[in-house]
Amino acid sequence: MIFDRKNLDSNTLLSFYKALLWPRTIEEKMLILLRQGRIGKWFSGxxxxxxxxxxxxxxxxxEYILPMHRNLGVFTSRGIPLSKLMAQWQGKAAGFTKGRDRSFHFGSQQHKIIGMISHLGPQMALxxxxxxxxxxxxxxxxxxxxxxxxxxxxxxxxxxxxxxxxxxxxxxxxxxxxxxxxxxxxxxxxxxxxxxxxxxxxxxxxxxxxxxxxxxxxxxxxxxxxxxxxxxxxxxxxxxxxxxxxxxxxxxxxxxxxxxxxxxxxxxxxxxxxxxxxxxxxxxxxxxxxxxxxxxxxxxxxxxxxFREREPAPNAGRELADMYAPYIVPATSKPVTYTNKRFIDGISDGLMQSMLKYDNLVIMGQDIAEYGGAFKITEGFVEKFGKGRVRNTPLCESGIVGTAMGLALNGYKAVVEMQFADFVTEGFNQIINNLAKTHYRWGQNVDVVIRMPTGAGTGAGPFHSQSNEAWFTKTPGLKVVYPAFPADAKGLLMAAIDDPNPVMYFEHKYLYRSYMGEVPDGDYTIEIGKAKVLEEGSQATIVTYGLGVHWALEYAEKYQDLSIEIIDLRSLQPWDKATVEASVRKTGRVLVLHEDTLTNGFGAEIAAHISEHCFFNLDAPVMRCASLDTAIPMNKALEDDFLAKARLAETMDKLLSY
Missing domain, CATH: 3.40.50.970 (Thiamin diphosphate (ThDP)-binding fold, Pyr/PP domains)
Structure with missing residues (x-):
């Protein structure tokens, strides 16, 4: 082995030797502890x-370093005390992850180190x-x-x-x-x-x-x-x-x-x-x-x-709270002026206002720059904000979600456009295991919004029409919003960008150019987690979101002799349990309506909660109206039959006649 010292002096070379010897000596000690049964696992470098x-x-x-299992020398060379590392490896409360993870699965902004997750590859995009x-x-x-x-x-x-x-x-x-x-x-x-x-x-x-x-x-x-x-x-x-x-x-x-x-x-x-x-x-x-x-x-x-450090004390309240970065919703003044806009324009306006508000906001996606995106939501953005902040991406959803997380780790905000919500499967691991779990694991907020053009009604078939919100409502650490109106599209998007947590923002493609409404001008946010009662009623409650809101309103308009209360959830994680419970106590009958398939759709969670918490207020079983448990067909007649709207009147008749 040939060593070239170049211009390094003898003291520096000696310090290099000590820097090598320190992790080696620690490792030798860890192997002794392993044989003694005092530790249970070790990845030797x-x-x-x-x-x-x-x-x-x-x-x-x-400068940031993103190491892996066998890189103890990174942590020791950056001066992290062994006692702190050992507390981490032993799952102690004093560890970087407070006992919630092991090994080098943590980060330290103080030391500019971002640790790995077990899936090995994702840290490269970070x-x-x-x-x-x-x-x-x-x-x-x-x-x-x-x-x-x-x-x-x-x-x-x-x-x-x-x-x-x-x-x-x-x-x-x-x-x-x-x-x-x-x-x-x-x-x-x-x-x-x-x-x-x-x-x-x-x-x-x-x-x-x-x-x-x-x-x-x-x-x-x-x-x-x-x-x-x-x-x-x-x-x-x-x-x-x-x-x-x-x-x-x-x-x-x-x-x-x-x-x-x-x-x-x-x-x-x-x-x-x-x-x-x-x-x-x-x-x-x-x-x-x-x-x-x-x-x-x-x-x-x-x-x-x-070893003497205390073990983590179980505390369910603390565990639940630590899934998300603390966020106080800022007070906002009531809008003064409004402009009548399409749903798609509400989204574009929310993005535009946020880009003006945050000079550290970067938006990324396929074809979003000069082309303006597949649906033209970002048309004109690159001319106003430049290609540094409005970035066309290669065709690689996992890499771009990881890049968005890396931006957030280094002081930026990021919005990623999935060209279609269906394509999110390509970036699923980054969202589920990186974005969602990072704050819980080591207290680092991840300021990323994933825009999800979603839903059926356009004859786009199985790979461009899925309603996949339930994939993400199951995942702690993510917030999920799903607006139904232009004003809400703007307000929820600006709120999602303002929030320091990762947010999945679902936007229904069918509504883009088919629905208009009054949209507040300027800065406008809607608190995530707050539902809205759209119609007051006494006979039954329809709990819904997204395109289902418009189906419910059409139903109420057609059957004006019925007194139907309609709740637009707007947010699915967290969702407004209090508003739903209050309506159930008032009407005694509930229909949960959504576009997603019936089995394990988000409506199942709503129905279960109502049955558990409002049982004695119910005059009939909670009923669900959802789409067929099949993939989404392309043919218009087949698609119409697939969608929940085809069974709404029948399901409501059954509920009211029970």
Missing amino acids: IGQEAIAVGATLAMHKD ADGIALADVLANRKKVTLVFTGEGGTSEGDFHEAVNIAAVWNLPVIFLIENNGYALSTPTNEQYKCSSLAGKATGYGIEGRTIDGNNVLEVYNTINELATTMREKPRPVLLECLTFRMRGHEEASGVKYVSPKLIEEWAAKDPVKNFEQYLVNEYILREEWIPYLKNEFAPVIDKEIESA
């Missing part, structure tokens, strides 16, 4: 320390968003994100690298190629001769270096980062190393040949650098035991301190 340490030392302390925020703010910074050779098989890898390439984002994608993804060797992961070679396909620079050589890692990243701060661009950096122990300790290494382990043991990054320093007369051999002995009591003290 022994043999890979040079990558984490060398890379972190090369980055500025105010790095794109963090870097984009720096570029937009004219900050000359670089973002470093880690992945493994196995992670390069994920679609998230392709999406993130492609976004960074297209947008010239200063991201170093560091691949720790350690030979195995759990037990799967590299020859079963990829066919190319080197992973750095993939860079050519994205039109970016790729390098392969010795990941066990701490100076080669440091010098390479220092050189790259220095130029990337001045000339933003992504780089794919493959660091060759080896995982000396199992994926986690319980896995073992029986699938690895002893010869291979022996070969890589000779390339140990700590021992080789240690010997280099001895040969250079920077480190004396007799000092080595003393250095290790100095670390031992410190490690013992920190670890025992963490």
Whole structure:
């Protein structure tokens, strides 16, 4: 192993050695604790320390790093106390996640570290968003994100690298190629001769270096980062190393040949650098035991301190509250002037007003810039706000949702347009496991709105017409809104953008140009979670939202001899239980109406709540009117029969005659 010190002085080299030795000594202690049964799980990075340490030392302390399981050296090199890390690993209340998650599944804004989630790939797109925020703010910074050779098989890898390439984002994608993804060797992961070679396909620079050589890692990243701060661009950096122990300790290494382990043991990054320093007369051999002995009591003290930390005390109220970032709805004055607008114009106006209100708001989506979006909602935006804030995206929903989260982590707000709500499946993991869970896990708000053009009625068939709101109402950490009128479309969108939590904003395509109404001019918000009673009545209540609101109003208009109360929920997570309960106590009969399919649609939750909390106020069973439990057909006659509207009158007759 050849070390090139370049212009590094002896004191710096000695500090590098200590930075390598510190996580190695911690790791050795963790293996002892594991054998003693004092800890239950450990992902060992022994043999890979040079990558984490060398890379972190090369980055500025105010630049973000997104590490993975075997990157203890990132956390120690950024100065996080071992006692705090140990409390995290042991699930203590003093840990970064308060016992709600383990390992390195956390972030620390103080240390500019954003940890991984178990799905391995999503953090790469987060790095794109963090870097984009720096570029937009004219900050000359670089973002470093880690992945493994196995992670390069994920679609998230392709999406993130492609976004960074297209947008010239200063991201170093560091691949720790350690030979195995759990037990799967590299020859079963990829066919190319080197992973750095993939860079050519994205039109970016790729390098392969010795990941066990701490100076080669440091010098390479220092050189790259220095130029990337001045000339933003992504780089794919493959660091060759080896995982000396199992994926986690319980896995073992029986699938690895002893010869291979022996070969890589000779390339140990700590021992080789240690010997280099001895040969250079920077480190004396007799000092080595003393250095290790100095670390031992410190490690013992920190670890025992963490063991003494209290366990988290169960508190359901606190747990529920911590799913969401605190948010106080700002007081707003009553609108003075109104303009008659289409539903689609209410959405566009809400976006426009929010872009004027927040200069850190970025909107992203396919074809939303010059083209104005598939439905022309953002037409004219790019001329007013520029392509920095109104961004056409590659065709990669997961990568763009992750980029939006990265923007939020680095001080921005983001709105993402799904071209159709159906396409959200491509970004499902980022929404469900990253956006939704981040505040609960480590207290970081994620200021992202996902716009969801949704619903049937236009003959668009199974892949452009689904009502999929129930997928998200089931997920704690997300807020879900679903307006039915132009004014609400504006007010709820501006409220969603103002809210620091992730919000799924459903907008019905059928309503875009078919419904008009008075829309307040200027800044206007509607409190999320507040329903509206549209029609007063005494015989029965219809609880609905979205296009179902207009079906209910049409029904009431047709049967004016009936006294039907109509509630527009407007928000589905949270939803206004108090308003619904009050109406049930008044009418005694309830029909829950929605466009989604019947089985496990959101109406089931409403019906269950009413049955549980208003049972003695009911004069009839709660009834649901929903669409057929099939995919959505394209043919107009079939689609009309599929939709809940086809059974509304029949279901209401049944309810009233019970």
